[in-house]
Amino acid sequence: MAKPPIDWAAYLAAFHAHRPGITERVLQRTLSGGHTPYRWLARAVSPRAHRVVDVACGTGAMGRELARPDRTVIGVSLSTDELRLARRKTPGPWLCADARALPLADGSVDAVVSMMGAIVVQPVEEFFAEVGRVLRPGGMFAFMAPTVVPLHPRDLATSLGVVARLRSLPRFPGPTEITGYVPALVGTGLRKVEDARERYHFAVRTAQDAVDVVDALYLPLTTAERRERAVAWLVERTERDEDVRISIAMRRFVALKQGTSPEATPPA
Known part of the structure; x- marks a missing residue:
């Protein structure tokens, strides 16, 4: 029997209303060589970028990472609950x-910039077209999305144990690994300059860590009981x-708005 289609707008609204800040809590402790995904994404932005927009900003982690005395970072989100927490941390x-x-x-x-926005905002072609509209010539668009490559089989053991208890994989409104994103740039004025992983x-x-990592997953078809089993299994493993x-692969995709500008610089 086919499963009913997911009402992603309703699911995402409820997810962020019930768990505001959960994505930041997990990603701020998700590290590679001592840096977070927020730090890696921020490195793609030129220090000469004075007006930056953070799309799907959550509670403003990217804005704080990008903060400079001569820069304004505008956070954009549909979630009033996430924005309420963001306003408590920085003025916007x-x-x-x-x-x-x-x-x-x-x-x-x-x-x-956008952390996860490219797999949440759909259709992605409309999102990219809007980015191309607001960017000046030579401006930069950089986003991150979860992927599979370059994880090794040994990285997957714990994740597969969690999935076995959830009886489902995390899901997103848009595709992740299978898309090159380049076709969605057609007609936007944007040109790819990087696709790195x-x-x-x-x-x-701790037990709270186990709760956080499961709560941060998009699981629209998973019952509360299965979530509890996954948390209990992780807690047992920590004991x-x-x-x-938990190993996570991330993908940084960078594009430039076609045109000329003395401020356009390649990502670091």
């Missing part, structure tokens, strides 16, 4: 808006092994 500016209809003028920003690791040391590692 923050916009409650759809990424496919940004309340910004044409060619008015130097860079756009990195392995990150989250250390599960036995003390430090359990």
Whole structure:
């Protein structure tokens, strides 16, 4: 029997209402060589970018990573619950808006960044077209999305144990590994300059860590009972092994707005 289609708009609204800040709590402790995915994404942005838009900003982790005295970072999210937490941490500016209809003028920003937005905002072609509209010529668009490569089979043991208890894989509104994103750039004025990947690791040391890592997953078809089984299994592993590692592969995709500008620089 076919499963009913997922109402992603309703699911995402409920997810962020019930768990505001959960993505930041996990990603801030997800490390590779001592840096987080937020730090890697921030390195793609030129230091000469003065007006930056952070799409699907959550509670503002990217904005804080990008903060400079001469820079304004505008956080954009549809979730009022996430934005409420963001406002408690930094003054913003923050916009409650759809990424496919940004309340910004044409060619008015130097860079756009997004952690996970490319797999959440759908259709991605509309999102990319809007990014191309608001970027100035030579401006940069950089986003990150989860992937599979370059994980090794040994990295997957713990994740597969979690999935076995959930009886489902995490799901997203948009595709991850199978898309090259390049076709979605057609007609946007954006040109790919980088598609890189990195392995990150989250250390599960406490029961709260186990709860957080399961709560951070998009599991629209998974019951509460299965979530509890996955958490209990992780807690049991930490009690036995003390430090359990969840491995996550992330992909950094960077594009430039076609045109000329003295401020356009390649990502680091």
